[in-house]
Amino acid sequence: MRNFISNLVASRFFQFYVTLALFIVLFGIGSVSFDGFFSPQVFLNLFIDNAPLIIVTVGITFTILSGFGGIDLSVGAVVALTCMSLAYLMRDTSIHPVWCMIMVLFIGTAVGTLNGFLITFFRLQPFIVTLGTMFLCRGLTAMISRDSVGIDNEFYGELAFWSLPIGDCFLSLGALIALFVVLVATLVLKYTSFGRGVYAIGGNEQSARLMGLKADAIRWKAYIISGFCASLGGITYSWIMLSGYTQHGLGMEMEAIASSVIGGTQLMGGVAFIPGTLLGVMIQGTILTIISFQGTLSAWWTKIVVGVLLCLFIVMQAVVTEHKNKLMNLKAEKSSKDKKHN
């Protein structure tokens, strides 16, 4: 039994199991406490309401995973810039909404490219660089318009309200895109040489370089992916808000980082599991849903609960890492002893 637990803790998916268990417990608490909580639609609403955050979190996970203090603080501002550009393009020009969406996807990609260039070419700290581009995008958003710009394009509205019926319930287009992004990201990280390269440079950059991996190119791509995801998240965000405003997506980067950490990503780099980060977002969503069902608690409790959860998970990560090291040492000792006996 002890052996079993020890192996479980050391297993690669331990964090994922804990996150999953926590999600089930939280959802269970909600279902027991409130009538009507335990329904498929409430569950699906978690995807619908958090679609932008899911997409952004997937992107940010790539940058954290790539190591070298990797982080992308610009995502929230990119979301705002994307929404604002969309709203502006649709109000003041007659470009078809589909082209508008394709155009704004280039905004995030460009910001990601700039981030990646500054970080890999000049070897600057990701924290400072992306902080700079965050300010840049927020400022640019305000330069387009300081006031809220509504989106009243008919075709765009139809897209925003389009939904896929599943039995009695439905999923919005944004949620479907979010799930698709999660699926693609998981497969890319698991089965492509690029994905394995991201893990490698995050785990140990020096070894990865010695193995012949082009660490800079891989890292650059990770930032481009994060920027692209931020733009895509921005489009889904605009489907929820149907407007562009400078304060959109404020603090989203921190929510995304928190979700990623709750989902088992280590900020040191090299450790992450995309389905785990999806659960991280859904745990935050579940807390919000419970608070809104409860009715009298204020939204600031979400912040406190998320803070407490973050704390728990971070301490757990520290303990797990220590346990793994201990286990590795034990194994090494054991094998050296066996050799002596032989």
Add this chain to the structure above:
Amino acid sequence: MDMLKKFSHSSLALPLAALALLLLFNAVFVTDFFKIEVMENGNLYGRPIDILYRASSLIILALGMTFVIATGGVDISVGAVCAISAASCCVLLGGDISGVPQHPFFIAILAGIGAGVLAGIWNGTLVAKLKIQAMVATLILLTAGRGIAQLLTDGQIITVYYKPFSYIGGNIPGVSLPTALIIAFLMVLLVILLDRKTSIGLMIQSVGINQTASRYAGINVTLVLFCVYIFSGFCAGTAGLIEGSLIRAADANNCGLNMEMDAILAVTLGGTLMVGGRYYIGGTIIGAITIQTLTTTMYAVGVSSDRLPAVKAVVILLIIVFQSQKFKQMYRDYMLKRSASGQLEASHA
């Protein structure tokens, strides 16, 4: 010439050059920028004073941040800690419209600073004892901090009508300099004393460069890290009081918003690297003043507060690129090539 060369290689060169450039811009384009007047009540008034006055809480935050960054960490919770500090002070004073405080003033001030120190102890415990990465550890308070502040104020914005509370962010009657500036000056003095007269500065640098080596050299790494985070919390508590006093209220959502980012920028502008090791107190102070000068300048030429970040970002990105090792090397290579080709042409002639 030699002096100039020495100066251009010193760490203060870049932040000072940036500040000088900004001031030059102001001298040319903004009328009466350097004019300082004495107002009727004896207070000094003018843009330079205003810049220093507005920069003072940033300077205080950046001082604490310098030490944290020098140990190789970062404290991204300071803005939220400002909010907690202001909230606890205002709650103790109470929002009574008659201006009668519920608790004595000094207890409220102590509570505000105490809240900051408490937050510092929390961060310090996580980083020093549990060995959690600084950014992750302080992320906890960043997410939960404003929630805690709102819990303290019960979600309300408490407006304090007690007169002396406004003195912290304003002027004490009869003193011509803003109180915040005096507090910042005292803090700078304290830090310089600590840096020059004790070995704590050396220990911090040593921890920032190599923790393991420092431990073998007999430095109590845990204690150094712990102290650094407590000091950062103390600074955040003090800055929180100033920020709260400026608007005479505890606004849990907006007090000290994005201040952590500005503080980190001030430290980096001052030449301290995020990876830890050497730090420059003077550079940090100049960095903080540069950021505030940039803000004031932009307001003076009519850039609105929400467009300001774009300008700020371009300046910051340029400065960090200029500071990078790679850029310096490229510049050196370019100069070498130019002088080489110059010699070649000369020999041909």
